[in-house]
Amino acid sequence: MADTNQTPLEDRPGSPTTDQPLDPPEQTEAPPVVEGFAAARESLAAAIEEAAPAAHEDQHAGPTHYVGNTTVLFGRVIPLPVYTVVFIALGILTLFELALAEVFPRGGLTIPIMLLASLTKAALVVWFYMHLNSDSRVFALTLLIPVVMVLLATGFLMIVPIGY
Amino acid sequence: MASISVPVGGVPTQAAPRPRLRASDFLRWSVDHKIIGVQYMVTSFVFFLVGGTLAMLIRWELLTPNLDLVQTGSQYNSLFSVHGLVMIFLWIIPMFAGFGNYLVPLMLGAKDMAFPWLNAFAFWLIPPAGILMLGSMLVGAPEAGWTQYPPLSTLFSGDGQTLAALAVHLLGISSILGAINFIVTIKNMRPAGMSYWQMPLFVWAILATSIIVVMATPFLAGGLTLLILDRIAGTTFFDANRGGDVLLWQNVFWFYSHPAVYIMVLPGMGVLSDVLTTHSRKPIFGYKMVALSSLAIALVGFTVWAHHMFTSLQPALRIPFMITSMIIAVPTGIKIFSWLGTIWGGKIRFTSAMLFSLGFLSMFVIGGITGVMLAMIPFNLHVHDTYFVVSHLHFVLFGGSVFAIYSGIYHWFPKITGRMLNERLGRWHFVLTYLGFFFTFFPMHFIGMLGMPRRVAVYLPEFQGLNTIASISSFVLGLSTFLLVINVIISLRNGRIAGANPWRSLTLEWATTSPPPATNFIGDPVMFPDPYGYGMPEAAAYLESIDRQFGAPARPPVTDKPAPGVTVVESGD
Amino acid sequence: MSNVSVYHETEAHAAHHPSAAERSDNLKFATWLYLASEVVIFAVLIATYVVFRLHNPEVVAQFHEGIQEWPGIWLVSINTFLLLSSSWAMVMGLRQIQLGNRQGLIRWISLTALLGTIFVILQYVEYTELSHKGITLYYNQDSTFTDYGMRFYAPTAFHGFHVIVGVLWALYVVFNARRGRYTATNYAGVEVFGLYWHFVDVVWIVLFTLIYLV
Ligand code: HEM
């Protein structure tokens, strides 16, 4: 929970907002000091205004969605959008899994390899299609924490003998 | 004691509460978080009265060792089952959701929650769920306790069990939606300049609670789905005779329900932090540790569930859960020491809110200690499913959560309604509740250790003495609730006008009129950088400026004479 | 009258007028949190399957053999490709609106909805086939698959329900797109639907491997 920003997407490319919400409100003329405590309050307000711009630094880069028409893969330029390349990879992995399950004889490693392939597919979708690669890290945590937790929980249920 | 001090001044200079809301405004769909908050609170309080009535019936039955009020054990089963379900799912959880709804946006200086419509939707799931729950008593009442263990809940209960499960399902959805709303609001809608470390601790508590809700409640939803399928679709997930596994339910239920006990108490701990610091005029002792301990509890809470299953779990797996259960007492202990450190040497004002918070402090410690006792396997095997457990859970849930709710009501009622609650009635309420509570539940420790099982209507004659004490005290406890009801009714009409900031508190919800206008604030509130900076000269200035803004009640001028060691800012005594 | 106040009376803060960007961030975060809770519900249902698979491997092997014959595994594989393609169509639609092409968005999302619909239909066909083979949701005394069916249907049908909801949501997005609700800078509604749809796809990726292959 490191981020303290309020308006994280403000300077996202093409953002429609023009008002700069974190800019200090214009305080051209200092209000006349009427009471002793007013000075304290002013310095307070000033401190707050100073603190506010710091929030900008924490911003994530803003989504770099793939609108281009080419993909760079292993140093090579492929004339397809990234999304399509990922789609092809998903298809190949699925065929690979099917072949393992239905065509080749089963060995001790078949199941782990299939699980790994399926995990890779899931990761590809989450990473590229769901934009975890460019969106806030908090979103990634939001997914990761429950996933780890349910894996542990499921693991526990698998260890406990049935009918105890 | 003569000098029990009611805060600042009695002469209001502010006119009667401004936005005049009519009762009918609260019966309609509204997306204003303040209205929704009150809707939550009033609805769940009604269910508190219902659940309380059931509790009175239970205690009446237990006055004597024989059946007298009910004719069969089944009827008794349905009494305590619905009592537990109502109290947990329809009273404590929604009540804290109500506090959160009312206070979080105000404390963050925001106009509303991030998703007002969703907020209203989450609330409106509750009345139908409540109707289902109470309706379940009419069609073969649920009899399997609030834990709904199969096969009791699958093979041995009437249709009411299905309705109750549906009701809990709906309430779960409601609380997940609410929690999502809280988390987004807290992350994205803090005012400029308020970091996480400047949020009031109540907001921290709601944040931690919401994280638990989002991750734990779906376990219950999944389990209930299977349970309902077992009941209506002929599946046998939990039927040991037909390939099912009853332990699956216990595991899934406690995956949810241990974290859920923290759903029920963390917001109360947040209330406590806010109330204790305000009413003893001292900064929180160890702010960061308290905030972090909420998160620690949220996470460690997911690793202890099987301490509810020591007697059904495979013996080899018990020890790790004993250890984690001991560990989770540590962050709880941190909070307790923080509260003690906060009031230590403070200028304590024994207002009703403060009294209930102190009541929480004393009773919750007992509940925590019995919790650690229960976590010890050898002891647990003896007292599991006895009245000792009943005593433990009531010390944490009544002595903890309910006392915190009462404290919160006395503390924030002025903000919500613009009028103060009557302090004299409040003190009577406290004394009767405190004594009634203690003498109802403390003897249960002994009853349990002597061997009386929980969830029975008939018991051995030798337990009668202690049971009679418990029952009679419980009637006192039950009646004491009405002192609050009467107080609220009287004060709504005739209570003293509160003004914006009657407790001279530094958090943002007090920097607006009471009750706040529809937009919460006129313009943008400036927060005080340290929400608990009591004793700083700047704090005095800040409070002064609030008074100037909103017309403070007339009171003596500020005289800052710092006592040695303690700097006192407020002047209202 | 003093000019000291607890308010800035100068300028409206962003918090009071949520900008499109903030709204989008709120929506996306809320969707992720919602998906987090979905992860847990699905996990409960999947866990019941996995535990069963662990303790009754012979029943599962029998199931895998049983679905060898047509349509069997091939039907399911087609379904898998349908969902993968629909996910791809979804992001391509998102890309179109980011490029400012509304027609492209409408076309791709309509394709998403279409593929999702075919998935549901094929799943219905599959369920009918399976129930003929004695795999039922209820405990089936007369079949060798007595208590397998419920473990199989609970996660897959719950997933199917999510696909149906997703198709309806896709149609709603198309409807909104036709009315010009989305632009190159304002497409949070599309993105949020995308998150949901991809999540449903991910669940299927896991289910397909766990239930039909492993
Ligand atoms: C110091 C931390 C705590 C520890 C170590 C602890 C430990 C335990 C244990 C071991 C049991 C099981 C007793 C049995 O059934 O044999 C139990 C029961 C229970 N605890 Fe706690 N507890 C703690 C705090 C809490 C809190 C804070 C709450 C609620 C706000 C709570 C609510 C409950 C409830 C409701 C039950 C009874 C469950 C049932 O119906 O069977 N506990 N506790």
Ligand SMILES: [Cu+2]
């Ligand atoms: Cu527990």
